[in-house]
Amino acid sequence: MIETRQTARTIAITSGKGGVGKSCITVNLGCELGRTGKRVLIIDADLGLANLDILLNLRPKGTLHDVLHDKCKLADVLLDGPPGVTVLPAGSGIAEHTRLSGDLRLRLPEIVGGILPEFDYVLFDTGAGIAEVVLYATALAQEVLLVATPEPTSFADAYAMMKVMALQQGRERFGLVVNQVHKGQDGREIAHNLQQIADRFLPGQVAHRVGLEFVGEIPADSAMERSVRARTPVVLHEPESAAAGALRALARVVSMQPPRLRGLRVVPERASPIAAAT
Numbered sequence: 001m002i003e004t005r006q007t008a009r010t011i012a013i014t015s016g017k018g019g020v021g022k023s024c025i026t027v028n029l030g031c032e033l034g035r036t037g038k039r040v041l042i043i044d045a046d047l048g049l050a051n052l053d054i055l056l057n058l059r060p061k062g063t064l065h066d067v068l069h070d071k072c073k074l075a076d077v078l079l080d081g082p083p084g085v086t087v088l089p090a091g092s093g094i095a096e097h098t099r100l101s102g103d104l105r106l107r108l109p110e111i112v113g114g115i116l117p118e119f120d121y122v123l124f125d126t127g128a129g130i131a132e133v134v135l136y137a138t139a140l141a142q143e144v145l146l147v148a149t150p151e152p153t154s155f156a157d158a159y160a161m162m163k164v165m166a167l168q169q170g171r172e173r174f175g176l177v178v179n180q181v182h183k184g185q186d187g188r189e190i191a192h193n194l195q196q197i198a199d200r201f202l203p204g205q206v207a208h209r210v211g212l213e214f215v216g217e218i219p220a221d222s223a224m225e226r227s228v229r230a231r232t233p234v235v236l237h238e239p240e241s242a243a244a245g246a247l248r249a250l251a252r253v254v255s256m257q258p259p260r261l262r263g264l265r266v267v268p269e270r271a272s273p274i275a276a277a278t
């Protein structure tokens with residue numbers, strides 16, 4: 001976790017299974033927080049298959065990896081997104097970027113730590129699954145929002161992801177966002193079931209510390225698909241849609257700073273893979 005003396009909240013949006021809606025949720029959450037006057041930095045931390053620039057219709061002038069390799073300065077690659085939102089894009093389609101290189105491990109916390117004071121929220125849109133580079137990106141953030149859909153495979157992978165973060169990073173609190181919920185399904189019940197699985201299957205000494213917080217649910221809504229095609233977040237593209245309403249509610253819940261998700265020991269000092277960056 002990046003240590004910081006100021007108040008920026010750093011939140012990783014992650015998932016076990018791919019394609020569950022992390023990037024859509026990140027950009028819409030960022031938009032909503034920005035709209036309410038917060039200064040938001042969204043980092044494309046899906047380092048192998050970055051695509052936030054597509055969802056926000058931005059033209060990157062460079063990427064995070066260019067900064068890591070000293071090809072350009074951070075200020076040159078930051079992009080203005082929707083009001084209040086700044087975006088740090090990453091590259092896509094370069095296999096090398098999916099490896100947790102020494103450069104990434106050493107320099108990313110330093111680079112991000114340097115600009116934290118300028119923001120109220122830093123959102124990391126990570127890749128999916130338990131690859132080292134994904135876990136590393138989640139370890140940079142104080143808080144984790146796990147995204148899952150009601151499908152059994154997504155549900156199982158969410159548990160697997162939670163288990164690895166709990167065991168490897170000592171992370172104890174997870175927010176859960178259930179996306180693509182159909183009529184008759186209940187996100188809160190899904191969170192409850194996942195918590196029960198964690199209680200039952202995580203090793204005893206870890207299980208009693210790990211807690212899952214239901215943060216919100218977003219309905220399956222074709223407005224979301226249309227907004228992706230229009231390269232405009234759904235809260236801006238179809239603000240009256242059910243998905244947009246749910247995303248606004250999600251942003252409100254996140255901004256209420258539930259103490260159960262804040263200020264927790266995330267990476268034990270000794271095991272921290274990341275040097276303090278302030």
Ligand SMILES: Nc1ncnc2c1ncn2[C@@H]1O[C@H](COP(=O)(O)OP(=O)(O)OP(=O)(O)O)[C@@H](O)[C@H]1O
Pocket residue numbers: 015017018019020021022023024025046126127128179180181218219220221222224225228243
């Ligand atoms: N609530 C929703 N209703 C309908 N479709 C949705 C919803 N959320 C996401 N989608 C669809 O799912 C697709 C994948 O979403 P997104 O790219 O955000 O997933 P992801 O988890 O970031 O994927 P990856 O793991 O590849 O990074 C989107 O293009 C969108 O069409």
Ligand SMILES: [Mg+2]
Pocket residue numbers: 022023024046125126127
């Ligand atoms: Mg994504």
